[in-house]
Amino acid sequence: MLKIYSLFGLILITLLSCGSRQAGTESGKDTPESSIRQLNIPEFNADSAYTFIEKQLSFGPRVPNTQAHREAGQWLASMMDTYADTLYLQQSRVRAWDGNILNIKNIIGVFRPDMQRRILLCAHWDSRPFADYDPDPANHYTPIDGANDGASGVGVLLEIARILSENEPGIGVDIIFFDAEDYGIHRLEGRSDEDTWALGSQYWARNPHRPDYFARYGILLDMVGASGATFKREGYSMMYAPNIVRQVWDIARRLGHSHMFLNRDGGYIIDDHYYINTIRNIPTINIIHQDESTPHGFFPEWHTTDDTIDVIEISTLRAVGETVVNVIYSE
Numbered sequence: 014m015l016k017i018y019s020l021f022g023l024i025l026i027t028l029l030s031c032g033s034r035q036a037g038t039e040s041g042k043d044t045p046e047s048s049i050r051q052l053n054i055p056e057f058n059a060d061s062a063y064t065f066i067e068k069q070l071s072f073g074p075r076v077p078n079t080q081a082h083r084e085a086g087q088w089l090a091s092m093m094d095t096y097a098d099t100l101y102l103q104q105s106r107v108r109a110w111d112g113n114i115l116n117i118k119n120i121i122g123v124f125r126p127d128m129q130r131r132i133l134l135c136a137h138w139d140s141r142p143f144a145d146y147d148p149d150p151a152n153h154y155t156p157i158d159g160a161n162d163g164a165s166g167v168g169v170l171l172e173i174a175r176i177l178s179e180n181e182p183g184i185g186v187d188i189i190f191f192d193a194e195d196y197g198i199h200r201l202e203g204r205s206d207e208d209t210w211a212l213g214s215q216y217w218a219r220n221p222h223r224p225d226y227f228a229r230y231g232i233l234l235d236m237v238g239a240s241g242a243t244f245k246r247e248g249y250s251m252m253y254a255p256n257i258v259r260q261v262w263d264i265a266r267r268l269g270h271s272h273m274f275l276n277r278d279g280g281y282i283i284d285d286h287y288y289i290n291t292i293r294n295i296p297t298i299n300i301i302h303q304d305e306s307t308p309h310g311f312f313p314e315w316h317t318t319d320d321t322i323d324v325i326e327i328s329t330l331r332a333v334g335e336t337v338v339n340v341i342y343s344e
């Protein structure tokens with residue numbers, strides 16, 4: 014049924030693009046090749062992405078081993094199940110830095126499993142158990158909503174999953190929502206143990222959903238929804254996947270988003286993409302909001318109780334979503 018629907022969509026797109034080419038000829042206009050191709054790129058609905066963020070927040074902070082986390086995980090899996098051709102749920106237990114054993118669930122949607130050529134898109138779906146950068150010390154062990162830090166990337170990717178279900182891509186696409194990215198060591202522990210972060214992606218990188226899994230490249234979205242967001246060329250992305258950074262930033266520029274996708278080098282961030290690069294050898298970039306004016310280098314509300322829906326701006330979601338959709342449908 015899904016295949017028939019996709020084929021119908023393809024025919025419809027072909028008819029539409031023929032129609033517009035004729036219109037251009039009739040009016041005597043010389044329609045450039047690029048704008049004909051542009052017509053075939055589906056529209057990213059940023060309002061829909063915003064609604065997906067609100068829904069994630071409605072469960073409460075998505076901290077591993079809590080009821081809100083279980084319920085949010087079930088909802089995300091059911092959404093992915095309606096959009097993807099194949100759903101994989103990867104459940105495991107991992108040991109966190111504080112000794113807690115976390116029940117984690119990576120949620121994986123596969124689009125066009127028939128295709129050998131694939132790309133990987135990912136974000137983390139958990140939220141941080143402690144607001145350790147909150148200006149009020151009373152909040153330093155309070156879980157956060159993670160509207161931008163977590164939910165924004167997932168919201169954009171759920172909207173992209175919806176688009177993929179209605180517009181068959183020319184390449185296989187895998188969307189992974191990683192768990193337990195943000196359970197990293199508390200700031201007040203006074204030591205930086207980098208492997209305490211990104212536990213879900215570390216698990217997946219060592220145990221991919223298919224043993225022989227490979228993708229040509231990957232894109233991680235982290236903190237992609239705040240007002241005034243700026244995305245610099247992140248260090249490990251440039252180390253492992255410089256051509257992908259250039260390709261994505263170039264598409265963003267052509268779409269008019271150069272005020273967000275800056276041609277400047279940012280810092281090196283240990284994040285889910287680090288383990289995909291180093292353990293699975295899939296060149297993967299991180300589109301992540303970096304801000305030099307804050308003490309930690311991220312958006313001002315990072316790891317505070319103020320990372321709520323109020324920090325989210327539709328135009329940021331649109332810029333990132335449009336860019337990734339264009340990357341997918343240019344393949």
Ligand code: AHN
Nearest residue numbers: 162195207210235283284
């Ligand atoms: C480190 O602070 C080592 N990594 C930050 C990765 C992160 C946290 N992304 C979102 N929250």
Ligand code: ZN
Nearest residue numbers: 141162195316
């Ligand atoms: Zn975080």
